[in-house]
Amino acid sequence: MNAGPARLPQSHVTLEYCRELGVELQVFTNQNANAYIYHESSAALAGKPMRWRTAKADVYGYISELLAKATDQGALDARLTAQDKERLIAFLQSFGAIKGKADGYAYTGTDRRGYSVEPGAAFDDGTVLGPVPTLSDVIASGVGQRFAFEFGYDQAMLMFQPVGGMDAIPYALAKAIGQNRITYGAKALEVKDLPDGAEVTYKDAGGRTRTRRADFVVAAMPPMVMARLKHNLGTDITAALKYAVPTPVGKIGLEYRSRWWETDEHIYGGITPTDTDLATIWYPSYGHQGRRGTLIGYYHFGADAVAYSDLPHAQRLARAVSRGVKIHGDKYRTELDHSFSVAWHRTPHIEAGWVDWPSQTGPEYKLLNRPAGHVYFAGDWLSHVIAWQHGAFTSARKVVTDIHERVMAA
Amino acid sequence: MNAGPARLPQSHVTLEYCRELGVELQVFTNQNANAYIYHESSAALAGKPMRWRTAKADVYGYISELLAKATDQGALDARLTAQDKERLIAFLQSFGAIKGKADGYAYTGTDRRGYSVEPGAAFDDGTVLGPVPTLSDVIASGVGQRFAFEFGYDQAMLMFQPVGGMDAIPYALAKAIGQNRITYGAKALEVKDLPDGAEVTYKDAGGRTRTRRADFVVAAMPPMVMARLKHNLGTDITAALKYAVPTPVGKIGLEYRSRWWETDEHIYGGITPTDTDLATIWYPSYGHQGRRGTLIGYYHFGADAVAYSDLPHAQRLARAVSRGVKIHGDKYRTELDHSFSVAWHRTPHIEAGWVDWPSQTGPEYKLLNRPAGHVYFAGDWLSHVIAWQHGAFTSARKVVTDIHERVMAA
Numbered sequence: 001m002n003a004g005p006a007r008l009p010q011s012h013v014t015l016e017y018c019r020e021l022g023v024e025l026q027v028f029t030n031q032n033a034n035a036y037i038y039h040e041s042s043a044a045l046a047g048k049p050m051r052w053r054t055a056k057a058d059v060y061g062y063i064s065e066l067l068a069k070a071t072d073q074g075a076l077d078a079r080l081t082a083q084d085k086e087r088l089i090a091f092l093q094s095f096g097a098i099k100g101k102a103d104g105y106a107y108t109g110t111d112r113r114g115y116s117v118e119p120g121a122a123f124d125d126g127t128v129l130g131p132v133p134t135l136s137d138v139i140a141s142g143v144g145q146r147f148a149f150e151f152g153y154d155q156a157m158l159m160f161q162p163v164g165g166m167d168a169i170p171y172a173l174a175k176a177i178g179q180n181r182i183t184y185g186a187k188a189l190e191v192k193d194l195p196d197g198a199e200v201t202y203k204d205a206g207g208r209t210r211t212r213r214a215d216f217v218v219a220a221m222p223p224m225v226m227a228r229l230k231h232n233l234g235t236d237i238t239a240a241l242k243y244a245v246p247t248p249v250g251k252i253g254l255e256y257r258s259r260w261w262e263t264d265e266h267i268y269g270g271i272t273p274t275d276t277d278l279a280t281i282w283y284p285s286y287g288h289q290g291r292r293g294t295l296i297g298y299y300h301f302g303a304d305a306v307a308y309s310d311l312p313h314a315q316r317l318a319r320a321v322s323r324g325v326k327i328h329g330d331k332y333r334t335e336l337d338h339s340f341s342v343a344w345h346r347t348p349h350i351e352a353g354w355v356d357w358p359s360q361t362g363p364e365y366k367l368l369n370r371p372a373g374h375v376y377f378a379g380d381w382l383s384h385v386i387a388w389q390h391g392a393f394t395s396a397r398k399v400v401t402d403i404h405e406r407v408m409a410a
Numbered sequence: 411m412n413a414g415p416a417r418l419p420q421s422h423v424t425l426e427y428c429r430e431l432g433v434e435l436q437v438f439t440n441q442n443a444n445a446y447i448y449h450e451s452s453a454a455l456a457g458k459p460m461r462w463r464t465a466k467a468d469v470y471g472y473i474s475e476l477l478a479k480a481t482d483q484g485a486l487d488a489r490l491t492a493q494d495k496e497r498l499i500a501f502l503q504s505f506g507a508i509k510g511k512a513d514g515y516a517y518t519g520t521d522r523r524g525y526s527v528e529p530g531a532a533f534d535d536g537t538v539l540g541p542v543p544t545l546s547d548v549i550a551s552g553v554g555q556r557f558a559f560e561f562g563y564d565q566a567m568l569m570f571q572p573v574g575g576m577d578a579i580p581y582a583l584a585k586a587i588g589q590n591r592i593t594y595g596a597k598a599l600e601v602k603d604l605p606d607g608a609e610v611t612y613k614d615a616g617g618r619t620r621t622r623r624a625d626f627v628v629a630a631m632p633p634m635v636m637a638r639l640k641h642n643l644g645t646d647i648t649a650a651l652k653y654a655v656p657t658p659v660g661k662i663g664l665e666y667r668s669r670w671w672e673t674d675e676h677i678y679g680g681i682t683p684t685d686t687d688l689a690t691i692w693y694p695s696y697g698h699q700g701r702r703g704t705l706i707g708y709y710h711f712g713a714d715a716v717a718y719s720d721l722p723h724a725q726r727l728a729r730a731v732s733r734g735v736k737i738h739g740d741k742y743r744t745e746l747d748h749s750f751s752v753a754w755h756r757t758p759h760i761e762a763g764w765v766d767w768p769s770q771t772g773p774e775y776k777l778l779n780r781p782a783g784h785v786y787f788a789g790d791w792l793s794h795v796i797a798w799q800h801g802a803f804t805s806a807r808k809v810v811t812d813i814h815e816r817v818m819a820a
Contacts (some may be wrong), residue, residue: 016673028438034566043493063477066498070477070480075486080545083453090467091554094554118423118800121792121804121807122805123779124794125770126794140493144504145500150658151463151470151507153524157441157680222577270568288570289429371438371531383528384529384531384536391530397531399646
């Protein structure tokens with residue numbers, strides 16, 4: 001089974017397996033109103049980190065103003081009845097916190113933006129964060145383009161992560177199956193379909209070549225790795241395996257001596273998307289209020305991931321930190337203690353974060369979802385939920401069910 | 411200190427106190443895409459629970475369609491440049507997942523709505539939840555009126571709750587101060603300002619009347635309770651204390667034999683707002699994947715809270731459950747094991763969930779924020795963050811600072 005990213009959506013399949021396996025979960029927060037959106041190449045407000053809450057207040061405010069104006073002026077009368085219009089404007093006043101008709105439904109800011117001085121005791125009624133950028137600048141900043149992320153079926157709250165890390169799932173699976181049934185450190189060299197079974201030749205942890213035979217083989221390697229294996233399954237299989245497109249993915253962990261993002265910036269979990277080559281910065285969803293903590297300093301794909309992975313770690317780090325200080329200031333460098341980076345596309349036996357298919361309706365994908373004699377393929381890459389545990393679990397279950405039915409029918 | 415509701419916003423003041431006091435926190439999730447919005451009196455879609463994710467997909471889809479149409483047709487040319495228009499439409503296509511210009515920017519649904527059959531292995535590409543209600547019905551359903559809740563400064567993610575319950579905070583404070591310095595079970599009867607101090611007369615836990623004298627007294631009782639105390643602080647003080655308007659608030663806890671909202675409906679934390687007299691149903695933010703769990707079956711204010719509190723518990727329960735089954739079905743009744751309800755406005759010494767001030771700039775509020783001789787007032791009700799721990803902490807700090815400065819200057 002390929003491992004998906006280190007968080008789980010509310011996939012009931014994954015959650016049921018975790019419960020059955022005794023994998024302890026904790027809430028993963030990929031949304032946080034106090035995290036930033038950072039665009040340094042935007043047409044306006046470039047280089048100014050904007051809190052999610054502020055970005056939403058301004059974008060929702062201005063689009064509410066615009067739509068209320070257009071509705072009120074009759075521009076949408078072909079689409080809206082008088083009653084629709086009245087209800088729509090009532091919604092927009094709530095959604096955007098805009099002024100009334102007499103003030104042209106103007107958006108002029110709201111405490112949803114946040115405060116420069118928080119309200120408190122007695123006469124401290126707070127100072128709302130200002131000034132409010134113009135409509136044109138807010139649109140040109142592009143911050144609104146980030147909002148759809150959290151509407152995605154896979155990304156909406158609530159999410160989970162296993163306590164102790166994502167590998168808690170394979171460890172729990174190994175325990176449930178019995179460690180003695182698993183051969184670790186075995187590098188597959190060849191898969192052979194036979195008239196009445198299949199066999200795998202591999203190099204064991206001690207470097208010796210061994211062959212094992214079974215009624216069936218389930219190959220759960222990434223397809224581009226499997227494609228290079230010696231096999232007798234036919235050239236169509238090789239071509240189909242190569243048809244999957246590996247996605248380069250990189251991450252860097254930055255361990256800090258303090259949790260300055262919590263104490264100084266009030267960011268507890270969540271993500272700061274950027275238009276830099278970091279792609280995103282992720283704040284930890286656990287260990288809140290602790291003494292130390294680890295950020296994900298980049299989590300990027302494609303060309304950015306390749307560019308960073310071409311560098312030695314020290315240069316990856318220097319480059320990532322130089323971007324981070326633009327958002328979080330000098331402490332991003334001065335509080336740093338340790339770091340670790342990974343480029344999945346350069347990791348042996350994995351060679352990608354995940355794969356994409358140019359088509360999941362064409363002959364290649366179809367071919368791999370059928371057994372090649374006594375050899376089956378499984379993994380998130382043979383699902384419609386690629387890169388998530390849900391895809392790996394459902395694929396595994398599908399293949400096991402297929403084999404079960406085949407044996408029962410024989 | 412009055413206790414705020416059982417959750418904390420990202421108030422750095424509250425979080426700093428919790429850290430200093432060693433109060434362990436866990437994430438509180440008051441947003442969840444899988445929770446419902448339930449409107450039974452709406453002009454359309456009445457009585458059909460709608461998932462938050464579905465409601466957002468439809469509302470954001472349709473308002474994006476409308477605004478893109480109006481923008482494209484030039485209805486907003488007085489407010490938007492050609493470049494603004496182009497960028498705005500690009501945003502709306504992302505925000506609403508709408509079709510392109512050739513298709514009139516139509517919203518026709520998206521997988522953001524959720525699935526009736528989830529995608530999975532091999533050829534299971536999922537069935538997107540349908541059918542998509544009409545624009546007119548979505549607007550008339552009023553679901554969009556619920557969205558602004560989570561944009562509020564106090565309500566946006568991320569939030570926390572103390573592990574074990576909100577009273578972990580007063581217990582931690584008591585421990586830090588020293589339990590031996592606190593007299594429990596003491597009912598205040600009288601407060602007297604004296605030329606060189608103040609004294610409090612109270613009935614102790616054993617029923618004996620006692621008087622204690624100190625340099626200063628800080629009265630942290632709710633104002634309407636304090637107003638009935640015998641005192642020599644003047645009639646203006648009594649009038650000012652009575653000026654605060656107590657808010658009736660009720661809650662019911664429903665303990666279930668199973669966590670059916672998780673296993674059957676995939677709701678892990680979050681809130682279902684309703685237009686019934688329940689106001690809201692809250693799913694627990696902790697104990698996920700456990701064997702049993704407790705919902706908040708209503709959390710309501712004002713007239714609803716008064717109506718329920720007039721009933722004995724068994725009738726409160728029956729009424730609350732009869733509403734809940736309309737959203738969640740029979741298991742809302744059949745899986746129920748225990749229950750408990752509280753009406754804060756009927757709870758001795760508390761008498762409200764919190765108070766509101768008709769004005770926080772008038773003479774009454776001002777008067778109570780000054781000492782009455784050697785008697786000070788403190789509590790969330792003397793802050794601009796009423797009903798939250800932040801208000802209580804900042805008020806306490808303010809009063810302690812005032813006394814400190816007074817003593818140092820003397």
